[in-house]
Amino acid sequence: MDDSDLHLEIAPELLLFLPASRRRPEQRVAWDGTSTLGHVIESLGIPLPEVGPVTVDGAPAEPSHQPAAGERVRVEPMPRPQPVPLEPGQTAPRFLLDVHLGTLARRMRLLGLDTAYHNDMDDPSLVVQANAERRVLLTQDRGLLRRRALWLGAHVRSSRPDDQLRDLLERFAPELSPWTRCTACNGVLASVDKTAVAAELEHGTRDNYDVYGRCADCGQVYWRGAHGDRLEGIVQEALRTVAAARNGSAAGGVPTSTGASGTP
Template sequence: MSESDLHLRIAPELLLFLPARRRREWQRVTPDGTSTLGHVVESIGVPLPEVGPLIVEGAEVGTSYQPVAGDVVHVHAMSRPQRVPLEPGQDAPRFLLDVHLGTLARRLRLLGVDATYHNDMDDPSLVAEANRERRVLLTQDHGLLCRRALWLGAYVRGTKANDQLRDLLERFAPPLRPWTRCTACNGELAPVDKSEIDRLLETGTRRSYDVYGRCSECGQIYWRGAHSEHLEEIVRSALRTTRQESQVGGESR
Protein backbone atom coordinates (compact mmCIF):
# COMPACT_ATOMS: atom_id res chain seq x y z
CA MET A 1 0.00 0.00 0.00
CA SER A 2 1.27 3.44 -0.89
CA GLU A 3 1.97 5.66 2.12
CA SER A 4 0.84 8.69 0.13
CA ASP A 5 -2.72 7.37 -0.18
CA LEU A 6 -5.68 6.86 2.10
CA HIS A 7 -6.82 3.23 2.20
CA LEU A 8 -10.45 2.36 2.86
CA ARG A 9 -11.58 -1.16 3.71
CA ILE A 10 -15.26 -1.27 2.79
CA ALA A 11 -17.61 -3.69 4.57
CA PRO A 12 -19.07 -6.31 2.19
CA GLU A 13 -22.60 -5.04 2.89
CA LEU A 14 -21.64 -1.65 1.45
CA LEU A 15 -20.01 -2.79 -1.78
CA LEU A 16 -23.33 -2.62 -3.64
CA PHE A 17 -23.07 1.17 -3.56
CA LEU A 18 -19.81 1.22 -5.51
CA PRO A 19 -19.68 1.26 -9.31
CA ALA A 20 -19.39 -2.29 -10.66
CA ARG A 21 -15.88 -1.71 -11.99
CA ARG A 22 -14.69 -0.61 -8.53
CA ARG A 23 -16.66 -3.08 -6.41
CA ARG A 24 -13.83 -4.38 -4.26
CA GLU A 25 -13.12 -4.36 -0.55
CA TRP A 26 -10.06 -2.12 -0.61
CA GLN A 27 -10.34 1.39 -2.02
CA ARG A 28 -7.41 3.75 -2.47
CA VAL A 29 -7.97 7.50 -2.35
CA THR A 30 -5.50 10.37 -2.50
CA PRO A 31 -6.32 12.74 0.39
CA ASP A 32 -6.53 16.43 -0.45
CA GLY A 33 -5.78 17.65 3.07
CA THR A 34 -9.15 19.40 3.49
CA SER A 35 -11.95 16.85 2.93
CA THR A 36 -13.49 15.09 5.92
CA LEU A 37 -13.67 11.31 6.11
CA GLY A 38 -17.43 11.50 5.63
CA HIS A 39 -16.94 13.38 2.37
CA VAL A 40 -14.35 10.86 1.19
CA VAL A 41 -16.63 7.90 1.90
CA GLU A 42 -19.54 9.50 0.06
CA SER A 43 -17.26 10.49 -2.82
CA ILE A 44 -16.67 6.82 -3.64
CA GLY A 45 -20.43 6.19 -3.63
CA VAL A 46 -21.37 5.04 -0.12
CA PRO A 47 -24.19 7.12 1.48
CA LEU A 48 -23.40 8.08 5.07
CA PRO A 49 -26.78 6.86 6.45
CA GLU A 50 -25.58 3.33 5.53
CA VAL A 51 -22.26 3.69 7.35
CA GLY A 52 -21.62 2.44 10.86
CA PRO A 53 -18.38 2.82 12.83
CA LEU A 54 -15.34 4.30 11.09
CA ILE A 55 -12.15 2.84 12.56
CA VAL A 56 -8.66 4.33 12.14
CA GLU A 57 -5.72 2.68 13.90
CA GLY A 58 -8.09 0.72 16.12
CA ALA A 59 -10.00 3.80 17.30
CA GLU A 60 -13.42 4.97 16.20
CA VAL A 61 -13.54 8.39 14.57
CA GLY A 62 -16.41 10.59 13.39
CA THR A 63 -17.33 11.60 9.88
CA SER A 64 -15.71 14.98 10.53
CA TYR A 65 -12.30 13.35 11.01
CA GLN A 66 -9.75 14.70 8.54
CA PRO A 67 -7.80 11.77 7.10
CA VAL A 68 -4.13 11.97 6.21
CA ALA A 69 -1.89 10.03 3.84
CA GLY A 70 -1.19 6.54 5.10
CA ASP A 71 -4.38 6.18 7.12
CA VAL A 72 -6.09 2.80 6.93
CA VAL A 73 -9.82 3.22 7.53
CA HIS A 74 -12.25 0.38 8.18
CA VAL A 75 -15.70 1.45 6.98
CA HIS A 76 -18.32 -0.68 8.70
CA ALA A 77 -21.98 -1.00 7.77
CA MET A 78 -24.72 0.33 10.03
CA SER A 79 -25.36 -2.20 12.79
CA ARG A 80 -28.68 -4.03 13.06
CA PRO A 81 -31.12 -3.52 14.60
CA GLN A 82 -30.53 0.19 14.15
CA ARG A 83 -31.71 2.44 16.94
CA VAL A 84 -33.82 5.41 15.80
CA PRO A 85 -34.00 8.54 18.01
CA LEU A 86 -37.60 9.00 19.15
CA GLU A 87 -39.44 12.21 19.93
CA PRO A 88 -41.05 12.67 23.37
CA GLY A 89 -44.24 10.64 23.48
CA GLN A 90 -43.22 8.57 20.46
CA ASP A 91 -42.97 4.83 21.13
CA ALA A 92 -41.89 3.56 17.71
CA PRO A 93 -40.02 4.79 14.63
CA ARG A 94 -42.01 6.39 11.82
CA PHE A 95 -41.20 6.05 8.14
CA LEU A 96 -41.62 7.97 4.89
CA LEU A 97 -41.27 6.03 1.63
CA ASP A 98 -40.43 7.43 -1.77
CA VAL A 99 -42.34 6.91 -5.01
CA HIS A 100 -40.89 3.48 -5.82
CA LEU A 101 -41.85 1.79 -2.55
CA GLY A 102 -45.65 1.89 -2.56
CA THR A 103 -46.10 -1.86 -2.03
CA LEU A 104 -43.69 -1.81 0.91
CA ALA A 105 -45.63 1.11 2.41
CA ARG A 106 -48.89 -0.85 2.26
CA ARG A 107 -47.28 -3.87 3.87
CA LEU A 108 -45.85 -1.81 6.69
CA ARG A 109 -49.29 -0.34 7.34
CA LEU A 110 -50.77 -3.84 7.32
CA LEU A 111 -48.35 -4.59 10.18
CA GLY A 112 -49.37 -1.46 12.08
CA VAL A 113 -46.16 0.47 11.33
CA ASP A 114 -46.59 4.22 10.81
CA ALA A 115 -45.59 4.61 7.14
CA THR A 116 -46.46 7.55 4.90
CA TYR A 117 -45.99 7.43 1.15
CA HIS A 118 -46.17 9.92 -1.71
CA ASN A 119 -46.03 9.26 -5.46
CA ASP A 120 -46.00 12.95 -6.41
CA MET A 121 -43.31 14.50 -4.19
CA ASP A 122 -39.85 15.61 -5.36
CA ASP A 123 -36.65 14.93 -3.43
CA PRO A 124 -36.42 18.27 -1.56
CA SER A 125 -40.04 17.91 -0.42
CA LEU A 126 -39.41 14.35 0.79
CA VAL A 127 -36.41 15.50 2.80
CA ALA A 128 -38.39 18.41 4.26
CA GLU A 129 -41.27 16.15 5.34
CA ALA A 130 -38.95 13.51 6.78
CA ASN A 131 -37.18 16.18 8.84
CA ARG A 132 -40.37 17.93 9.92
CA GLU A 133 -42.12 14.74 11.08
CA ARG A 134 -38.92 12.96 12.19
CA ARG A 135 -39.56 10.06 9.85
CA VAL A 136 -36.87 7.75 8.53
CA LEU A 137 -36.80 8.27 4.76
CA LEU A 138 -36.77 4.90 2.98
CA THR A 139 -35.52 4.86 -0.59
CA GLN A 140 -33.48 3.03 -3.22
CA ASP A 141 -32.09 6.31 -4.53
CA HIS A 142 -28.43 6.66 -3.52
CA GLY A 143 -28.42 10.37 -4.29
CA LEU A 144 -31.40 11.05 -2.05
CA LEU A 145 -29.61 9.45 0.88
CA CYS A 146 -26.57 11.67 0.27
CA ARG A 147 -28.53 14.90 0.77
CA ARG A 148 -26.89 16.58 3.73
CA ALA A 149 -30.10 18.16 4.94
CA LEU A 150 -31.68 14.74 5.59
CA TRP A 151 -31.81 13.89 9.29
CA LEU A 152 -32.07 10.10 8.83
CA GLY A 153 -32.58 7.77 5.89
CA ALA A 154 -32.07 4.17 4.87
CA TYR A 155 -31.50 2.27 1.66
CA VAL A 156 -34.03 -0.54 1.15
CA ARG A 157 -32.41 -3.69 -0.14
CA GLY A 158 -34.20 -6.06 -2.48
CA THR A 159 -36.30 -5.82 -5.64
CA LYS A 160 -39.27 -7.86 -4.40
CA ALA A 161 -41.69 -6.66 -1.73
CA ASN A 162 -41.06 -9.69 0.50
CA ASP A 163 -37.31 -9.07 0.51
CA GLN A 164 -37.74 -5.35 1.07
CA LEU A 165 -40.04 -5.93 4.04
CA ARG A 166 -37.68 -8.47 5.59
CA ASP A 167 -34.77 -6.05 5.16
CA LEU A 168 -36.70 -3.24 6.83
CA LEU A 169 -37.84 -5.41 9.75
CA GLU A 170 -34.35 -6.77 10.34
CA ARG A 171 -32.80 -3.32 10.20
CA PHE A 172 -35.17 -1.38 12.46
CA ALA A 173 -37.15 -4.10 14.33
CA PRO A 174 -40.21 -1.83 14.72
CA PRO A 175 -42.94 -3.05 17.06
CA LEU A 176 -45.72 -4.65 15.04
CA ARG A 177 -49.43 -4.10 15.64
CA PRO A 178 -51.07 -5.95 12.73
CA TRP A 179 -54.48 -4.87 11.43
CA THR A 180 -54.47 -1.52 13.26
CA ARG A 181 -53.75 0.84 10.32
CA CYS A 182 -55.45 1.63 7.05
CA THR A 183 -53.38 0.22 4.19
CA ALA A 184 -54.75 2.94 1.90
CA CYS A 185 -53.90 6.09 3.86
CA ASN A 186 -52.01 5.07 7.04
CA GLY A 187 -54.81 6.22 9.36
CA GLU A 188 -55.52 4.29 12.54
CA LEU A 189 -58.39 1.80 12.58
CA ALA A 190 -61.12 1.85 15.21
CA PRO A 191 -63.87 -0.72 15.87
CA VAL A 192 -67.22 0.25 14.36
CA ASP A 193 -70.64 -1.20 15.05
CA LYS A 194 -72.14 -3.03 12.12
CA SER A 195 -75.35 -0.99 12.40
CA GLU A 196 -73.41 2.22 11.69
CA ILE A 197 -72.10 1.00 8.35
CA ASP A 198 -74.84 -1.39 7.30
CA ARG A 199 -75.89 0.75 4.34
CA LEU A 200 -72.32 0.82 3.01
CA LEU A 201 -71.94 -2.95 2.83
CA GLU A 202 -72.80 -5.26 -0.01
CA THR A 203 -75.45 -7.86 0.77
CA GLY A 204 -73.03 -10.80 0.84
CA THR A 205 -70.61 -8.99 3.15
CA ARG A 206 -73.40 -7.86 5.47
CA ARG A 207 -74.69 -11.40 5.74
CA SER A 208 -71.29 -13.06 6.25
CA TYR A 209 -69.40 -10.80 8.67
CA ASP A 210 -70.17 -9.08 11.96
CA VAL A 211 -66.85 -7.54 13.09
CA TYR A 212 -65.64 -4.38 11.35
CA GLY A 213 -63.15 -1.58 11.69
CA ARG A 214 -63.10 1.86 10.10
CA CYS A 215 -60.21 4.19 9.30
CA SER A 216 -60.28 7.32 11.42
CA GLU A 217 -58.83 9.35 8.53
CA CYS A 218 -60.42 8.23 5.24
CA GLY A 219 -63.37 6.20 6.51
CA GLN A 220 -62.40 2.99 4.69
CA ILE A 221 -64.10 -0.07 6.17
CA TYR A 222 -62.22 -3.27 7.01
CA TRP A 223 -63.29 -6.78 7.89
CA ARG A 224 -61.87 -10.26 7.92
CA GLY A 225 -62.67 -11.24 4.37
CA ALA A 226 -62.57 -14.27 2.15
CA HIS A 227 -59.30 -13.20 0.49
CA SER A 228 -57.24 -12.48 3.60
CA GLU A 229 -55.06 -15.63 3.63
CA HIS A 230 -52.34 -13.91 1.57
CA LEU A 231 -52.36 -10.94 3.93
CA GLU A 232 -52.34 -13.17 6.99
CA GLU A 233 -49.29 -14.99 5.65
CA ILE A 234 -47.50 -11.65 5.25
CA VAL A 235 -48.31 -10.89 8.88
CA ARG A 236 -47.26 -14.34 10.13
CA SER A 237 -43.97 -14.11 8.24
CA ALA A 238 -43.28 -10.63 9.63
CA LEU A 239 -44.00 -11.77 13.17
CA ARG A 240 -41.62 -14.68 12.72
CA THR A 241 -38.96 -12.26 11.45
CA THR A 242 -39.28 -9.99 14.47
CA ARG A 243 -40.03 -12.82 16.92
CA GLN A 244 -43.20 -11.14 18.04
CA GLU A 245 -46.59 -12.64 18.68
CA SER A 246 -49.82 -10.89 17.84
CA GLN A 247 -53.46 -11.57 17.07
CA VAL A 248 -54.20 -11.91 13.38
CA GLY A 249 -57.40 -10.50 11.87
CA GLY A 250 -58.88 -7.96 9.29
CA GLU A 251 -59.37 -7.41 5.55
CA SER A 252 -60.09 -4.35 3.43
CA ARG A 253 -63.29 -3.52 1.69
Protein backbone atom coordinates (compact mmCIF):
# COMPACT_ATOMS: atom_id res chain seq x y z
CA MET A 1 0.00 0.00 0.00
CA ASP A 2 1.26 3.47 -0.92
CA ASP A 3 1.93 5.62 2.17
CA SER A 4 -0.37 8.31 0.77
CA ASP A 5 -3.37 5.94 0.58
CA LEU A 6 -6.12 5.13 3.04
CA HIS A 7 -6.96 1.50 3.66
CA LEU A 8 -10.69 0.89 4.12
CA GLU A 9 -12.36 -2.30 5.26
CA ILE A 10 -16.02 -2.33 4.22
CA ALA A 11 -18.56 -4.52 6.04
CA PRO A 12 -20.24 -7.11 3.76
CA GLU A 13 -23.67 -5.48 4.23
CA LEU A 14 -22.41 -2.31 2.52
CA LEU A 15 -20.74 -3.90 -0.50
CA LEU A 16 -23.95 -3.65 -2.55
CA PHE A 17 -23.35 0.10 -2.85
CA LEU A 18 -19.98 -0.35 -4.55
CA PRO A 19 -19.64 -0.76 -8.32
CA ALA A 20 -19.62 -4.43 -9.29
CA SER A 21 -16.02 -4.20 -10.44
CA ARG A 22 -14.92 -2.98 -6.97
CA ARG A 23 -17.26 -5.01 -4.76
CA ARG A 24 -14.68 -6.33 -2.31
CA PRO A 25 -14.19 -5.63 1.42
CA GLU A 26 -10.64 -4.28 1.15
CA GLN A 27 -10.45 -0.87 -0.50
CA ARG A 28 -7.41 1.31 -1.08
CA VAL A 29 -8.27 4.95 -1.63
CA ALA A 30 -5.90 7.70 -2.68
CA TRP A 31 -6.33 10.53 -0.18
CA ASP A 32 -6.13 14.13 -1.32
CA GLY A 33 -5.05 15.46 2.06
CA THR A 34 -8.18 17.56 2.71
CA SER A 35 -11.30 15.37 2.37
CA THR A 36 -13.23 14.25 5.43
CA LEU A 37 -13.76 10.60 6.20
CA GLY A 38 -17.44 10.95 5.25
CA HIS A 39 -16.50 12.28 1.83
CA VAL A 40 -14.07 9.39 1.29
CA ILE A 41 -16.76 6.82 2.20
CA GLU A 42 -19.34 8.45 -0.08
CA SER A 43 -16.82 8.59 -2.92
CA LEU A 44 -16.99 4.78 -2.93
CA GLY A 45 -20.76 4.97 -3.48
CA ILE A 46 -21.93 4.35 0.10
CA PRO A 47 -24.54 6.90 1.33
CA LEU A 48 -23.77 8.10 4.85
CA PRO A 49 -27.31 7.27 6.15
CA GLU A 50 -26.36 3.61 5.59
CA VAL A 51 -23.14 3.89 7.60
CA GLY A 52 -22.98 2.91 11.26
CA PRO A 53 -19.91 2.84 13.50
CA VAL A 54 -16.62 3.83 11.90
CA THR A 55 -13.20 3.26 13.41
CA VAL A 56 -9.83 4.65 12.43
CA ASP A 57 -6.90 2.51 13.55
CA GLY A 58 -9.31 0.89 16.02
CA ALA A 59 -10.61 4.11 17.56
CA PRO A 60 -14.18 5.46 16.98
CA ALA A 61 -14.34 8.26 14.43
CA GLU A 62 -17.01 10.60 13.06
CA PRO A 63 -17.64 11.32 9.35
CA SER A 64 -16.21 14.78 9.94
CA HIS A 65 -12.84 13.28 10.91
CA GLN A 66 -10.04 14.31 8.60
CA PRO A 67 -7.90 11.21 8.15
CA ALA A 68 -4.16 10.99 7.71
CA ALA A 69 -2.39 9.04 5.01
CA GLY A 70 -1.84 5.40 5.92
CA GLU A 71 -4.71 5.12 8.39
CA ARG A 72 -6.85 2.00 8.45
CA VAL A 73 -10.58 2.59 8.44
CA ARG A 74 -13.33 0.08 9.27
CA VAL A 75 -16.84 0.96 8.02
CA GLU A 76 -19.81 -0.85 9.59
CA PRO A 77 -23.47 -0.74 8.50
CA MET A 78 -26.17 1.05 10.45
CA PRO A 79 -27.07 -1.16 13.43
CA ARG A 80 -30.42 -2.98 13.37
CA PRO A 81 -32.90 -2.26 14.70
CA GLN A 82 -32.05 1.37 14.06
CA PRO A 83 -33.42 3.83 16.62
CA VAL A 84 -35.35 6.82 15.26
CA PRO A 85 -35.91 10.00 17.29
CA LEU A 86 -39.64 10.31 18.07
CA GLU A 87 -41.70 13.41 18.70
CA PRO A 88 -43.64 13.64 22.00
CA GLY A 89 -46.62 11.30 21.86
CA GLN A 90 -45.22 9.20 19.00
CA THR A 91 -44.99 5.44 19.42
CA ALA A 92 -43.58 4.64 15.97
CA PRO A 93 -41.51 6.43 13.32
CA ARG A 94 -43.21 8.31 10.49
CA PHE A 95 -42.13 7.57 6.94
CA LEU A 96 -42.08 9.22 3.52
CA LEU A 97 -41.55 7.12 0.38
CA ASP A 98 -40.37 8.28 -3.01
CA VAL A 99 -42.26 7.82 -6.27
CA HIS A 100 -40.96 4.31 -6.98
CA LEU A 101 -42.23 2.71 -3.75
CA GLY A 102 -46.01 2.95 -4.03
CA THR A 103 -46.67 -0.74 -3.36
CA LEU A 104 -44.46 -0.70 -0.29
CA ALA A 105 -46.32 2.39 0.95
CA ARG A 106 -49.68 0.60 0.80
CA ARG A 107 -48.30 -2.41 2.66
CA MET A 108 -46.85 -0.22 5.38
CA ARG A 109 -50.21 1.52 5.80
CA LEU A 110 -51.88 -1.88 6.14
CA LEU A 111 -49.67 -2.37 9.20
CA GLY A 112 -50.69 0.97 10.66
CA LEU A 113 -47.44 2.81 9.93
CA ASP A 114 -47.82 6.53 9.25
CA THR A 115 -46.63 6.50 5.64
CA ALA A 116 -46.72 9.50 3.31
CA TYR A 117 -46.38 8.88 -0.42
CA HIS A 118 -46.70 11.01 -3.55
CA ASN A 119 -46.31 9.87 -7.15
CA ASP A 120 -45.48 13.36 -8.41
CA MET A 121 -43.06 14.94 -5.90
CA ASP A 122 -39.51 15.91 -6.89
CA ASP A 123 -36.43 15.30 -4.77
CA PRO A 124 -36.13 18.75 -3.15
CA SER A 125 -39.78 18.64 -2.13
CA LEU A 126 -39.33 15.19 -0.59
CA VAL A 127 -36.47 16.48 1.54
CA VAL A 128 -38.53 19.48 2.64
CA GLN A 129 -41.47 17.31 3.72
CA ALA A 130 -39.26 14.71 5.42
CA ASN A 131 -37.57 17.42 7.47
CA ALA A 132 -40.71 19.39 8.28
CA GLU A 133 -42.68 16.33 9.43
CA ARG A 134 -39.70 14.39 10.82
CA ARG A 135 -40.35 11.47 8.51
CA VAL A 136 -37.73 8.89 7.59
CA LEU A 137 -37.27 9.18 3.82
CA LEU A 138 -37.20 5.74 2.19
CA THR A 139 -35.73 5.57 -1.29
CA GLN A 140 -33.56 3.57 -3.67
CA ASP A 141 -32.04 6.80 -5.02
CA ARG A 142 -28.55 7.03 -3.54
CA GLY A 143 -28.19 10.61 -4.71
CA LEU A 144 -31.24 11.56 -2.68
CA LEU A 145 -29.73 9.98 0.44
CA ARG A 146 -26.56 12.03 -0.08
CA ARG A 147 -28.38 15.36 0.22
CA ARG A 148 -26.85 17.14 3.19
CA ALA A 149 -30.13 18.82 4.14
CA LEU A 150 -31.93 15.51 4.74
CA TRP A 151 -32.38 14.81 8.46
CA LEU A 152 -32.79 11.01 8.15
CA GLY A 153 -33.14 8.57 5.28
CA ALA A 154 -32.71 4.89 4.45
CA HIS A 155 -32.01 2.88 1.34
CA VAL A 156 -34.66 0.27 0.50
CA ARG A 157 -33.17 -3.07 -0.49
CA SER A 158 -34.58 -5.31 -3.23
CA SER A 159 -36.96 -4.69 -6.11
CA ARG A 160 -39.64 -7.00 -4.68
CA PRO A 161 -42.19 -5.30 -2.40
CA ASP A 162 -42.44 -8.26 -0.01
CA ASP A 163 -38.66 -8.26 0.51
CA GLN A 164 -38.68 -4.47 0.79
CA LEU A 165 -41.24 -4.68 3.60
CA ARG A 166 -39.29 -7.29 5.50
CA ASP A 167 -36.10 -5.22 5.17
CA LEU A 168 -37.90 -2.14 6.46
CA LEU A 169 -39.36 -4.00 9.44
CA GLU A 170 -36.04 -5.62 10.33
CA ARG A 171 -34.24 -2.29 10.09
CA PHE A 172 -36.55 -0.17 12.23
CA ALA A 173 -38.66 -2.73 14.16
CA PRO A 174 -41.47 -0.15 14.46
CA GLU A 175 -44.54 -0.48 16.64
CA LEU A 176 -47.32 -1.83 14.42
CA SER A 177 -51.06 -1.05 14.59
CA PRO A 178 -52.58 -3.19 11.82
CA TRP A 179 -55.91 -2.30 10.19
CA THR A 180 -55.87 1.28 11.45
CA ARG A 181 -54.86 3.24 8.33
CA CYS A 182 -56.28 3.79 4.87
CA THR A 183 -54.02 2.08 2.33
CA ALA A 184 -55.07 4.64 -0.29
CA CYS A 185 -54.33 7.92 1.50
CA ASN A 186 -52.81 7.14 4.94
CA GLY A 187 -55.81 8.51 6.83
CA VAL A 188 -56.95 6.96 10.09
CA LEU A 189 -59.75 4.37 9.93
CA ALA A 190 -62.77 4.55 12.20
CA SER A 191 -65.47 1.93 12.75
CA VAL A 192 -68.72 2.73 10.99
CA ASP A 193 -72.17 1.20 11.27
CA LYS A 194 -73.25 -0.92 8.31
CA THR A 195 -76.39 1.16 7.83
CA ALA A 196 -74.26 4.29 7.36
CA VAL A 197 -72.41 2.83 4.37
CA ALA A 198 -75.04 0.47 2.94
CA ALA A 199 -75.77 2.71 -0.03
CA GLU A 200 -72.09 2.58 -1.07
CA LEU A 201 -71.84 -1.23 -1.05
CA GLU A 202 -72.52 -3.85 -3.67
CA HIS A 203 -75.44 -6.17 -2.92
CA GLY A 204 -73.18 -9.16 -2.28
CA THR A 205 -71.00 -7.20 0.11
CA ARG A 206 -73.97 -6.01 2.16
CA ASP A 207 -75.23 -9.58 2.47
CA ASN A 208 -71.92 -11.16 3.49
CA TYR A 209 -70.14 -8.65 5.73
CA ASP A 210 -71.22 -6.76 8.83
CA VAL A 211 -68.06 -4.99 10.09
CA TYR A 212 -66.88 -1.87 8.28
CA GLY A 213 -64.46 0.99 8.66
CA ARG A 214 -64.21 4.34 6.92
CA CYS A 215 -61.22 6.56 6.30
CA ALA A 216 -61.60 9.84 8.16
CA ASP A 217 -59.77 11.68 5.38
CA CYS A 218 -60.86 10.31 2.00
CA GLY A 219 -64.03 8.46 3.01
CA GLN A 220 -63.07 5.08 1.51
CA VAL A 221 -64.93 2.17 3.09
CA TYR A 222 -63.11 -1.00 4.21
CA TRP A 223 -64.23 -4.49 5.16
CA ARG A 224 -62.66 -7.94 5.53
CA GLY A 225 -63.38 -9.17 2.02
CA ALA A 226 -62.12 -12.01 -0.11
CA HIS A 227 -58.52 -10.94 0.55
CA GLY A 228 -58.98 -10.94 4.32
CA ASP A 229 -57.15 -14.19 5.04
CA ARG A 230 -54.18 -13.21 2.88
CA LEU A 231 -53.99 -9.82 4.55
CA GLU A 232 -54.15 -11.38 7.99
CA GLY A 233 -51.26 -13.63 7.01
CA ILE A 234 -49.21 -10.60 6.00
CA VAL A 235 -50.01 -8.86 9.27
CA GLN A 236 -49.02 -11.88 11.35
CA GLU A 237 -45.79 -12.33 9.40
CA ALA A 238 -44.97 -8.65 9.93
CA LEU A 239 -45.57 -8.95 13.67
CA ARG A 240 -43.23 -11.94 13.81
CA THR A 241 -40.59 -10.07 11.80
CA VAL A 242 -40.66 -7.10 14.18
CA ALA A 243 -40.55 -9.35 17.24
CA ALA A 244 -37.55 -11.22 15.83
CA ALA A 245 -35.77 -7.96 14.96
CA ARG A 246 -36.25 -6.73 18.51
CA ASN A 247 -34.86 -9.98 19.82
CA GLY A 248 -31.80 -9.57 17.62
CA SER A 249 -32.51 -12.57 15.38
CA ALA A 250 -33.40 -12.86 11.71
CA ALA A 251 -37.07 -13.40 10.93
CA GLY A 252 -37.95 -16.22 8.56
CA GLY A 253 -40.41 -16.05 5.66
CA VAL A 254 -41.60 -13.11 3.62
CA PRO A 255 -45.05 -11.63 3.04
CA THR A 256 -46.55 -12.99 -0.13
CA SER A 257 -49.31 -10.55 -1.11
CA THR A 258 -51.43 -7.74 0.22
CA GLY A 259 -54.75 -6.07 -0.19
CA ALA A 260 -57.50 -4.18 1.62
CA SER A 261 -60.89 -3.64 0.05
CA GLY A 262 -58.52 -3.01 -2.85
CA THR A 263 -55.25 -4.92 -2.94
CA PRO A 264 -52.05 -3.10 -1.89
